[in-house]
Amino acid sequence: MVVKMYWISKGFIFTKVDSFVHKLDPRVKLLISIQFFTLALLVSDLIDLAIIFIGIILLASISKILSRLIRTMLFALLFSGIILGINIIAGYSFIYSLQIALRFVAIVCSTSIFFLITSPDELEYVLRWFRIPNDLVFAFVTAVRFVPIILLDALQIIDAQKSRGLELERGNPITRIKNFVPILVPLIVNEVIRSGELAEAMESRCYGVVKKPTVLYELQLNINDKLAIPFCTSIFILGLLFSI
Amino acid sequence: MIEFKNVNYIHVNGIQALKEINLSIKPKTINALVGSNGTGKTTLARHINGLLKPTSGNVLVFGKNTKKISVASLSKRIGMVFQNSNHQLFADTVKNEILFGLNNFETDSQIKKNRFEWALNFFDLKKYENTSPLKLSGGEKKRLCIASVLAWNPEVLILDEPTVGQDQVQKEKMLKFISNLNKQGKTIIIISHDLEFLWPLKPNTIVMAKGRIKKTGKMTDIFSDDELLNQTCLMRPQLLDLWMKLNIKEEPPGDITEATDAIRRINGS
Structure with a gap:
């Protein structure tokens, strides 16, 4: 699976x-x-x-x-x-x-x-070109960038829970849905913690100090x-x- | 007990993570898998409880081919504690976290109760029984992860980077836990970069580089080999380094107390 x-x-x-x-x-x-x-x-x-x-x-x-x-x-x-x-x-x-x-x-x-x-970088440039507010662009592009990372987290969690005897494909459809609880809870908790850490890391690198940050490349x-x-x-x- | 026979493993992204692995792990031993990042240590460990199946070759665990057994049935005898505690913890209380694996593997309620009590006490978690796992400190979370795996009494315990994010006190506690578990007859496999942590355990050491096993043997022999250390970017544990620099022929000490005693004895004071 x-x-x-x-x-x-x-x-x-x-x-x-x-x-x-x-x-x-x-x-x-x-x-x-x-x-x-x-x-x-x-x-x-x-x-x-x-x-x-x-x-x-x-x-x-x-x-x-x-x-x-x-x-x-x-x-x-x-x-x-x-x-x-x-x-x-x-x-x-x-x-x-x-x-x-x-x-x-x-x-x-x-x-x-x-x-x-x-690429997420190009996506960022396009959104900025449409004059979408910087915070929205950053939030959207970060979400896109984090998709593969969240997926890897999910795979790790599945492995961890399988090692503790969780069988995702066991039981009737309702049991199968319930089987995902041990996957979803740590995944959500991890991502909430990560988003908090990311926000702090961004702020400590001066995010939000200027309203419109400059960019290195122009389209x-x-x-x-x-x-x-x-x-x-x-x-x-x-x-x-x-x-x- | 655990045997790798000509094992090769290619990831779904096409990268060959393991190359021609031949390895035998004996029961009731402590084993350390060491090597720089990305050398295939975790991939190798995941073959032991069947999370990964070899692309070619065979992994035999208790005489059975892992290709033919489910992860759940292998996990009953082989417990694996993952590097990131947060990847494992999900229950509302410490009690339910420990019971999760037990409920999956154990049916006898009396055995379940006994094992649960043992895990709580052995890992010093009794006072947190009804606390949320998310409120525990990093060291306590790690202990809970190990407790929740050892609760169903697997014969083999695989620990992936058990010392990451742990302070010195927690590391020393961990060292005692591992040593005690081994004395109780458990086979321990530790994946770690923390050679100072591994040194007092004197494990059978397996050095990996670029998906291959470079050398296996006693830690003293492995870390006396300068060429191997250069190739694998490993640092010699400090006490062994000291012993080699002082050119002392005696067996290197396990900790600073043994070292002090040995030096005093040699100096005749």
Whole structure:
């Protein structure tokens, strides 16, 4: 189970890869992600959704993160199964329910792909570029940075409790949920302690002394970015026209 | 008792953490796993209670292959205390924390009661019985973690960095606990960078570097080997260093009292 968790988690965590897409300006990456997201929200039939999936898979292939995106897709498919079931129980047709479920997967993938190709540092620069208050940017980016750390903590805790005889996959569904208490309590306590320590460490390094701290690098569009924007936007507009 | 036969282990991220490990750990001994950071000490220890299974090769514990046994059934005989106490503690009281493992492994209520009382008293935690584990100090938390593992009476105890964050008084208490447990017949495996802590225990020492076992043997022999120390970035324990610099042929002392006695004896005073 731990190995499975680790395997799936890699579908949500940024890793530096040498690819054309990774080198793009983070604002361009965000634009592409928003375009996929918007199309996933607007399209209504299965063929349109299939085209969006092909687009996302193509982008992931160029970015050399296809194997990671597949993990995200599998994770989203678990939840989409629930969505499919609920819609069918609610009396909607199978085709309609399937559209809703797949749309959910497309939305998750279009969001996930942005986080898979954008480092937390780049994310920080984008948010600052949008003039979002510094405290909010810091809180959000820190949360993103801490995802892999929290995951490692969770894996350590699972190992520690398994060594004391905890069997996560034992018992009926209610018992299985209860089995997670010895995992969740230390995990939450640890993260609360860590957040307190982090706040103190930041304050002792002068966090909050100036309202708007300066940055080392400024975002600048290069030639690849200037070509990627019209290219992606024209495909997006075509997609919009096609779906409407 | 515990045997590693040509064990290799590759992490899910593709890094080979253990390379061709062949090792035998005898019952009722104290063993120390030493080496610099990232050499595979914890990975090796996690193979003993089956948390990790070898990519190739076999780990035999009490004659059984760990690939064929669950972690829970191995843990009943092999207790492991993790480095970070906060990763383990979750119950509302010290009492429930100790009972967690006991409830998982022991069914006889009388044995459970006896073991619980023993753990509370042996680790000097009786006065905290109804206190939240989170309110304990670092040293007390560590003692509670060990107590909650030893409560179900495993035959082997693995301690991962037991002295991290412990003051000298707590370290000395820990030393006594380990020594007493060994006298009671427990096999102890300690992963530690704290060589001064290990020295009085005179453990069978296993030196690791880059996923391989470089050397095993008595602590005195290992730490007399300058070339090995250079290769593995280990420092010689101070009392052994003193003994070597004074060129004293006698067996090196375990602590400062033994050292003082030996020096007085040699000087004839």
